Amino acid sequence: xxxxxxxxxxxxxxxxxxxxxxxxxxxxxxxxxxxxxxxxxxxxxxxxxxxxxxxxxxxxxxxxxxxxxxxxxxxxxxxxxxxxxxxxxxxxxxxxxxxxxxxxxxxxxxxxxxxxxxxxxxxxxxxxxxxxxxxxxxxxxxxxxxxxxxxxxxxxxxxxxxxxxxxxxxxxxxxxxxxxxxxxxxxxxxxxxxxxxxxxxxxxxxxxxxxxxxxxxxxxxxxxxxxxxxxxxxxxxxxxxxxxxxxxxxxxxxxxxxxxxxxxxxxxxxxxxxxxxxxxxxxxxxxxxxxxxxxxxxxxxxxxxxxxxxxxxxxxxxxxxxxxxxxxxxxxxxxxxxxxxxxxxxxxxxxxxxxxxxxxxxxxxxxxxxxxxxxxxxxxxxxxxxxxxxxxxxxxxxxxxxxxxxxxxxxxxxxxxxxxxxxxxxxxxxxxxxxxxxxxxxxxxxxxxxxxxxxxxxxxxxxxxxxxxxxxxxxxxxxxxxxxxxxxxxxxxxxxxxxxxxxxxxxxxxxxxxxxxxxxxxxxxxxxxxxxxxxxxxxxx
Numbered sequence: 001x002x003x004x005x006x007x008x009x010x011x012x013x014x015x016x017x018x019x020x021x022x023x024x025x026x027x028x029x030x031x032x033x034x035x036x037x038x039x040x041x042x043x044x045x046x047x048x049x050x051x052x053x054x055x056x057x058x059x060x061x062x063x064x065x066x067x068x069x070x071x072x073x074x075x076x077x078x079x080x081x082x083x084x085x086x087x088x089x090x091x092x093x094x095x096x097x098x099x100x101x102x103x104x105x106x107x108x109x110x111x112x113x114x115x116x117x118x119x120x121x122x123x124x125x126x127x128x129x130x131x132x133x134x135x136x137x138x139x140x141x142x143x144x145x146x147x148x149x150x151x152x153x154x155x156x157x158x159x160x161x162x163x164x165x166x167x168x169x170x171x172x173x174x175x176x177x178x179x180x181x182x183x184x185x186x187x188x189x190x191x192x193x194x195x196x197x198x199x200x201x202x203x204x205x206x207x208x209x210x211x212x213x214x215x216x217x218x219x220x221x222x223x224x225x226x227x228x229x230x231x232x233x234x235x236x237x238x239x240x241x242x243x244x245x246x247x248x249x250x251x252x253x254x255x256x257x258x259x260x261x262x263x264x265x266x267x268x269x270x271x272x273x274x275x276x277x278x279x280x281x282x283x284x285x286x287x288x289x290x291x292x293x294x295x296x297x298x299x300x301x302x303x304x305x306x307x308x309x310x311x312x313x314x315x316x317x318x319x320x321x322x323x324x325x326x327x328x329x330x331x332x333x334x335x336x337x338x339x340x341x342x343x344x345x346x347x348x349x350x351x352x353x354x355x356x357x358x359x360x361x362x363x364x365x366x367x368x369x370x371x372x373x374x375x376x377x378x379x380x381x382x383x384x385x386x387x388x389x390x391x392x393x394x395x396x397x398x399x400x401x402x403x404x405x406x407x408x409x410x411x412x413x414x415x416x417x418x419x420x421x422x423x424x425x426x427x428x429x430x431x432x433x434x435x436x437x438x439x440x441x442x443x444x445x446x447x448x449x450x451x452x453x454x455x456x457x458x459x460x461x462x463x464x465x466x467x468x469x470x471x472x473x474x475x476x477x478x479x480x481x482x483x484x485x486x487x488x489x490x491x492x493x494x495x496x497x498x499x500x501x502x503x504x505x506x507x508x509x510x511x512x513x514x515x516x517x518x519x520x521x522x523x524x525x526x527x528x529x530x531x532x533x534x535x536x537x538x539x540x541x
Contacts, residue, residue, distance in 0.1 A: 020347040024159075027351040028181065031200065031358070035185055035193035058287040060199060062294020065278045067198025069096070069269070069295065070205055070302055071147075071360040072154030072330075073422035075353055078303075079336075080329035082310025084319050086231075086241030088248050089310060091258070092423070093303035095265025099426075100299060103270045104292040110441045111276055111288075119276050119433060120375040123440050126524075127516060128448040129384075133375040135455040139432040140273040140375075142459060143425050144368040145405060147274070148361055150421035152178060152410020154330055155357045158350055172411045178354075179407035182361040186369070186399045194362045201359045204352045206298060209305040212333065212349065215340035216312035224308060230315035241314060253490055260496035261423055267499060268426025271433030274367040309333050316340065361406065368402050369395035413479065423493055424466055431458030431498035435506045449513020450506045457509075458502025465494035 074096065081089030114122045120136035155178040156171040185194060220226045228242060235241045248258035269275055278291070313322060313332040316339045325331040334353070338346035373394040378386040386394075413421060436454045439446040471492045472478055474485035 019344070020350065023344075023347045023351045024354060027355055028358075031197050031355060032185070032188075034196050034200065035188050058290025059294050060195075061278060061287065061291040062298065063199040063202045064195045065275060065291055065295040066298040066302075067200075067202035067205075067356075067359050068274055068278060068363045069100075069299060070202065070356065071422065072151050072158070072353060072357045074302070074306070075205060075209075075356055076154050076158065076330040076333060077150075077420070077422065078306050079310045079313060080322065080332035082307060083313035083317070083322055083332040084329055085247040086235070086237075086311070086314070087244045088246050088258070090307060091248075091262060092265065093306050095262055096269070097296070097300055097303050099266050099269035100292065100296050102266060103275070104289070104296065107270045107276070107437060107441070109289050111437070114441070119273055119437065120371065120379075123436060123451055124379070126440065127446075127451050130380050131448055132451050133379045135452050136433075136436075137371040137375040139428075139455050139459050140371040141368050141402075142463065143271075143273055143429050143433070144364045144402070145409065146425035146428060147272075147422060148364050148402070148406035149409045149413045150425065151357045151361045151364070152406055153413035153421065155354065156410065156414045158330070158334070158353050158357070168414060171414050175410045175414065176407050178357060178361065179403045179410070181358055182365055182406075183400055183403040185358060185362040186365045187396055194359065194366055197355070198359045198363065201352070201355045202298065205356055206302050206305075208349050208352045209302060209309065212337055212340065213305050213308040213312070216308060216316065216336065219316055219340045220312075224311075227308060227311050227315055231311040233315075234318050235314050236319060241311075256496060257491045257493060260427075260491050260493040263499055264423050264427035264430055264493055264495035267430035267434055267495075268423075269429075271429035271437065272426070273371065273429070273433070274363045277367045277370065278363075309336060312336050312340075365399050365402055365406075366395075369398035372398040420471075420492070424462075424471065427466075427493055427495040427498060428459060428462040430495060431462045431502040432456075433458075434499075435502040439506050439510075443510075445510060445515075446506070447510050447513050447516045450508075450510030453509025453512075454502050454506030457505035458498055461501045462494050462498040465489045465491075465498060469494065 074092075078089065078092040078096075081092055083089070111119075111122055114125050119140065120133040123132045123136055152175045156175045159171070159174040185197065216227060217223060220230050231241060232239045237246055240246050248254045248261075310332065313336040317332065317335045322329060322332045322335060325335060334346055334350055337349040341349075373391040377394045378384060378391050382390075432455050435458060436451050439450060439454065466472065468487055469489045469492055470478055470487050472487065473480045474482060474487040476482050478484075478487075
């Protein structure tokens with residue numbers, strides 16, 4: 001029976017391409033209508049464009065954070081990783097979920113209490129404005145670009161599978177279309193329109209995953225135990241797919257890679273600028289807390305479903321069929337949906353995945369553009385004298401530039417596992433942003449030199465180690481392939497070195513640098529971050 005499944009899936013029928021495109025277009029029209037309707041209530045004020053006027057409730061923002069957080073990496077990449085590597089792929093699910101608990105405990109409420117639009121607002125509260133804002137903006141742009149590359153690569157693989165496109169040129173065209181759509185979404189809707197799209201997408205994504213899981217149980221004629229037993233029978237590594245070590249247990253080096261990846265996933269969320277920015281879209285710190293609580297519940301349900309879908313794909317589709325399909329490892333959940341629900345169901349799931357990508361890239365683009373306009377243009381170039389209309393105009397220009405960059409880099413990343421690419425973005429966020437945020441919130445002696453050392457040090461360490469790692473060159477799965485090889489750093493994820501480096505450099509910089517002498521600012525920030533005193537007044541200004 002399993003062999004039959006495998007053979008059928010290797011030449012999976014993706015249905016009528018015209019019907020598939022029709023479902024995609026319908027989805028885009030519906031979401032674009034929502035965006036346009038949202039813009040009728042959006043002014044040209046920076047607070048409306050960046051944070052939706054801080055008008056969303058806790059549950060609405062919880063849905064939107066889930067929409068931001070459950071990216072193509074979660075839906076396509078994690079499911080594929082579980083299908084191919086079983087338990088080792090499940091690390092992504094565990095890491096992404098635990099990371100939200102870290103964010104809830106350490107940063108959600110204090111960040112909401114001390115900032116306004118961006119992470120740099122928090123840092124500049126008690127540190128020197130210009131150097132800190134510039135460093136934070138560069139870090140935000142770097143992380144956003146890495147994250148965008150992953151989403152773009154996912155879009156290429158997704159539509160390639162749905163339309164049966166094999167050539168790289170055609171997939172590149174798909175990536176370009178996603179980039180253009182992202183630019184339109186953000187320019188038209190701002191944060192308010194993007195938030196509504198993310199809420200819709202979160203509901204559809206979790207709902208679609210529930211349906212796939214139920215259909216999987218029906219297809220195997222049993223519960224989760226039957227899914228696992230069929231996955232074992234249909235996997236080339238047999239019951240090893242149920243235990244640790246299939247991907248990361250080969251030697252001491254791969255075990256270190258496993259630890260490094262785990263560190264990136266667990267600590268990365270608390271430094272992701274597009275997730276942190278979401279805390280400013282609610283009116284109070286209490287609602288910020290409620291947002292994360294809702295997010296944890298939604299994300300926990302989703303990642304439980306990824307286990308069913310991942311092992312379901314291993315059982316009903318087979319690892320060889322997944323590897324050989326257009327889109328490779330990222331196609332596992334789509335092949336499963338075709339296997340259990342037919343081609344029209346697969347087209348609907350693909351449209352949801354496409355909306356997932358659009359919503360996430362729109363959120364990333366807003367975050368990056370806000371950082372350029374608010375932190376670099378207004379605070380550094382214009383010394384805080386730019387009007388909100390000027391800032392929004394600069395934001396819109398930035399969105400276009402970032403969109404073009406993301407298209408070019410996304411084309412280069414076609415075929416990569418997007419969960420892996422996102423893990424690199426998490427690693428940079430954990431190395432460059434998290435140490436600085438924590439020191440700024442909880443260490444009174446921390447100064448501007450420490451912040452600059454920590455951000456640039458963590459960022460440069462991460463990026464340099466990634467460039468000279470097997471992720472970029474020297475192996476068949478590398479960004480540049482195996483024919484080009486300049487890798488000297490043996491791990492594919494740099495976090496095991498880069499995260500401690502970010503924390504250490506923050507301490508070194510603090511002791512080397514002179515105190516900022518902003519009398520009382522550290523104490524004021526501590527009181528405000530813990531109690532919220534004064535924050536409502538700041539938001540209204």
